Amino acid sequence: MLRAIGKRDRDIFDEVWPEKRKIVLKLLRQETVSQREWQDLFFGVHFVCLWDEKGAAKIYDGLQQDIVEFIVQAQSKVQAQRGEQALLATYIVEWRKFFTQSNYLPLPFRQLEQSPQVKPPSGSGSASGSGSSTSAASTSNAAAAAGGSSSSNQAASSSSSSTKASTSAAAAAATSSSGGASSTTSAASNSASAASSSKKGITEDSPVRKLMLDSWNKHIFHDIKDRLQESAMKIVHAERNGDAYDAQLVVGVRESYVNLSSNAEDKLEIYREHFEKAYLKATADFYRLKSTEQQQENGVLAYMKYADAKLREEEVRAKRYLEPSSFNILTCRLVKVLIVDHLNSIIAECPALIRDYETDRLNLMFRLMDRVLDGEGVEAMMGDLQRHIKSAGLADMQSASEIITQDSEKYVERLLELFNKFSDLVRNAFNDDPRFLTARDIAFKMVVNDTSVFKMELPTSIANRGVKYTAPESKCPELLANYCDMLLRRTPLSKRLTSEQIDARLRDVLLVLKYVNNKDVFMRYHKVHLTRRLILGTSADSEKEEDIVEWLREVGMPADYVNRLARMFQDIKVSEDLNTQFRNSISRHDAINIKILNAGAWARCSERVSVSLPIELEDYIPDVEEFYKKKHSGRKLQWYHHMSNGTITFVNNFGRYDLDVTTFQMAVLFAWNQRQHDKISYENLRLATELPDPELRRTLWSLVAFPKIKKQILLMEPTAIGSPKDFAENTMFYINQEFAIVKNGKSQRRGKLNLIGRLQLSTERSQQEDNQSIVQLRILRTQEAIIKIMKVRKRMNNAALQAELIDILKNMFLPSKKMIKEQLEWLIEHKYMRRDDDDINMFIYVA
Amino acid sequence: MKVTIKSWTGVASWRWIANDENCGICRMSFESTCPECALPGDDCPLVWGVCSHCFHMHCIVKWLNLQPLNKQCPMCRQSWKFNIH
Numbered sequence: 066m067l068r069a070i071g072k073r074d075r076d077i078f079d080e081v082w083p084e085k086r087k088i089v090l091k092l093l094r095q096e097t098v099s100q101r102e103w104q105d106l107f108f109g110v111h112f113v114c115l116w117d118e119k120g121a122a123k124i125y126d127g128l129q130q131d132i133v134e135f136i137v138q139a140q141s142k143v144q145a146q147r148g149e150q151a152l153l154a155t156y157i158v159e160w161r162k163f164f165t166q167s168n169y170l171p172l173p174f175r176q177l178e179q180s181p182q183v184k185p186p187s188g189s190g191s192a193s194g195s196g197s198s199t200s201a202a203s204t205s206n207a208a209a210a211a212g213g214s215s216s217s218n219q220a221a222s223s224s225s226s227s228t229k230a231s232t233s234a235a236a237a238a239a240t241s242s243s244g245g246a247s248s249t250t251s252a253a254s255n256s257a258s259a260a261s262s263s264k265k266g267i268t269e270d271s272p273v274r275k276l277m278l279d280s281w282n283k284h285i286f287h288d289i290k291d292r293l294q295e296s297a298m299k300i301v302h303a304e305r306n307g308d309a310y311d312a313q314l315v316v317g318v319r320e321s322y323v324n325l326s327s328n329a330e331d332k333l334e335i336y337r338e339h340f341e342k343a344y345l346k347a348t349a350d351f352y353r354l355k356s357t358e359q360q361q362e363n364g365v366l367a368y369m370k371y372a373d374a375k376l377r378e379e380e381v382r383a384k385r386y387l388e389p390s391s392f393n394i395l396t397c398r399l400v401k402v403l404i405v406d407h408l409n410s411i412i413a414e415c416p417a418l419i420r421d422y423e424t425d426r427l428n429l430m431f432r433l434m435d436r437v438l439d440g441e442g443v444e445a446m447m448g449d450l451q452r453h454i455k456s457a458g459l460a461d462m463q464s465a466s467e468i469i470t471q472d473s474e475k476y477v478e479r480l481l482e483l484f485n486k487f488s489d490l491v492r493n494a495f496n497d498d499p500r501f502l503t504a505r506d507i508a509f510k511m512v513v514n515d516t517s518v519f520k521m522e523l524p525t526s527i528a529n530r531g532v533k534y535t536a537p538e539s540k541c542p543e544l545l546a547n548y549c550d551m552l553l554r555r556t557p558l559s560k561r562l563t564s565e566q567i568d569a570r571l572r573d574v575l576l577v578l579k580y581v582n583n584k585d586v587f588m589r590y591h592k593v594h595l596t597r598r599l600i601l602g603t604s605a606d607s608e609k610e611e612d613i614v615e616w617l618r619e620v621g622m623p624a625d626y627v628n629r630l631a632r633m634f635q636d637i638k639v640s641e642d643l644n645t646q647f648r649n650s651i652s653r654h655d656a657i658n659i660k661i662l663n664a665g666a667w668a669r670c671s672e673r674v675s676v677s678l679p680i681e682l683e684d685y686i687p688d689v690e691e692f693y694k695k696k697h698s699g700r701k702l703q704w705y706h707h708m709s710n711g712t713i714t715f716v717n718n719f720g721r722y723d724l725d726v727t728t729f730q731m732a733v734l735f736a737w738n739q740r741q742h743d744k745i746s747y748e749n750l751r752l753a754t755e756l757p758d759p760e761l762r763r764t765l766w767s768l769v770a771f772p773k774i775k776k777q778i779l780l781m782e783p784t785a786i787g788s789p790k791d792f793a794e795n796t797m798f799y800i801n802q803e804f805a806i807v808k809n810g811k812s813q814r815r816g817k818l819n820l821i822g823r824l825q826l827s828t829e830r831s832q833q834e835d836n837q838s839i840v841q842l843r844i845l846r847t848q849e850a851i852i853k854i855m856k857v858r859k860r861m862n863n864a865a866l867q868a869e870l871i872d873i874l875k876n877m878f879l880p881s882k883k884m885i886k887e888q889l890e891w892l893i894e895h896k897y898m899r900r901d902d903d904d905i906n907m908f909i910y911v912a
Numbered sequence: 913m914k915v916t917i918k919s920w921t922g923v924a925s926w927r928w929i930a931n932d933e934n935c936g937i938c939r940m941s942f943e944s945t946c947p948e949c950a951l952p953g954d955d956c957p958l959v960w961g962v963c964s965h966c967f968h969m970h971c972i973v974k975w976l977n978l979q980p981l982n983k984q985c986p987m988c989r990q991s992w993k994f995n996i997h
Binding site for chain 1: 914915916917918919920921922923924925926927928929930950951952953954958960966
């Protein structure tokens, strides 16, 4: 070979190449190439490039000729096939052979990469190469380099598949390096460098490989790609129709599309532009036809099942025939054809399914709609659910309004029943999907806060401001509080239930309370009831009483409210200790209990009511006050006689009875103690008791017309008086000497009777004021919250302020737009804040 | 007929007996709390000095802590001593 030095360039190529070309052709045809020939090829290429200035270009051209020639032969083989399957099969065989070689043939020609005469590959090598072919190539490269020193094996006999070649090459490398020849180190370093550069993909950058793939693309693929695709799609189509075909053929076509790409940056380019596109189109066309057909034949409900099944089926099929990058695109397209195109007819079934609680079908529909990307279907379903809950809930309430407006137990139970029904629906049909839970909550809120069945009238502004509007609000919170009271007080209901059942129901109440807008109403009533229970000692279970306070804290009731409740319990406990001490200090007052309350914590005790107490009590009072003064200097007691109560022994000719009465009732009854048989006029009773008019009427009414007892304690003249308002100054009252407790139709000689009943522990006037004070409190809360926000923000526009305001207040009540506006005006008027001069919607805090 | 009392539960609340309406330090009513507290009553008690002036306990303690040397009543400048009854 060295003799070639000095010869003209042209001659060197001509002399060396024809020999080498034979080896190239052998390689292309996958014939056996001996190790010697393989090495000669490396040497020859190197030699030509070294001694011939234009050697690289010449080799490249020669190579191209051979490759194209080979491809043309292959093409004619493929084209000769008529049948679709035969065509595919032949093509795949030829392509796989060629592709295998595209990993080996470039190796000897690496010299060409350095040559500027050969057009460099378009993309720089990225790491995204297909791992197996790259590593196989690199090891065989290392083996070939190492094999130069010691020749033992038929290395690189590349008639076998690529994996086989790589293992045998690796084995060759191992034997050669263990042979201990002089070039071992260089071989090792060579293989090391090959290994490190293998990450870049040796053959993928190669111009020769690019040449091979581009030539294949140009000469064979370009001509028959339509036929190939078509054939593949026909197979898929047949498979969809239930005929079995060789799936491998389709897979083979896809592989050729993927591997054909010589674009290193986007290996899937050709695949995407041809195969994927065709597959998507074929799929869409197939189902466009089928879906309409199915729907018309079997109806929408059956169609949903069909669509669901097909979507799954196609997902499995896609895993077989498509690259992973196509899965989403295909699903998208399928969803469009199978669902979105039929969206309206599917959705149209939704209301009926919800109405009939067809959870399985709804679940199916939900799964289908959930695939639709923009959520249009799910949204429509949410709307249907919301409408259904609202209308069904309200209809249910309205149909039972007669009972439930009277009976808070029935109301709450009905409400919970509804709630559980809808929650079940959401769980079973929509897997408790958060979006549907929200829809349920919104609808439930509407039911709970609806004012068409019950409402309470709240004045929207304070009375002395002139015009008085009323804004109706749902009575729900009041009824909830009443129900709580029934569970916590000693009532037939609480006696019937076990402790666990009561707990569960209280939890339920809190659940409903979550949906109530005006929680402040609940708090108010709950507090009134609690006050009653604590003062009268009628709690069924004091532990539960304190539990529920903590639960209220947990569900987000305002802390100061909950703290006040806790304070009430503390007061009662302190009072018990005080009582013991009092009794120890003065032996003659065994019958006296005192409850000393912290004025701020309890339900507002309004104004004190004067009453002339029975003489015995008048005696006790100074003792209590003296005792308390000794215990707590600097404090003075204020009596709340409208809350005081006691037990009296009532003796008449018939029997002897213990009566639980309020202090007011006590005062009235004691009027007869000195003149048992007299008839006393209303006017004189007022003088005797010193009670204010409304209180006296209420108290008298409870004695002449106490509900559910056969014989009343007091009788009156005239008898035909229908309400406490109708008492006149000269209406006469007298003791019923025949009074007796009647049980099972028999008059009892002994017995105990509670005459306090449902009498409010508040005074008549404060009861009237109740609703107004709720409004008053709301106004204060709103003002307070506005100032709180503005103090931090300094400047804020109207919309943001309102949003934040509602956020702060929502645990108590929902402030109406009107109220917010009024309070803003009030605050501006009183110079707490002002409007921006330029922007009327911007508020500025004034310190 | 005769009525006798078997037992009786009297309900009352208490208020401070102060010789003034408002606390001389925070100017808040004795009926309510000092500015730091939320709930009137035991949690925010009143205290009296031997000079007979009366303040929220929280207020006077804060005041006394601010006086480096002579602990004086802020009203009459007599040296402050708690009046323990």
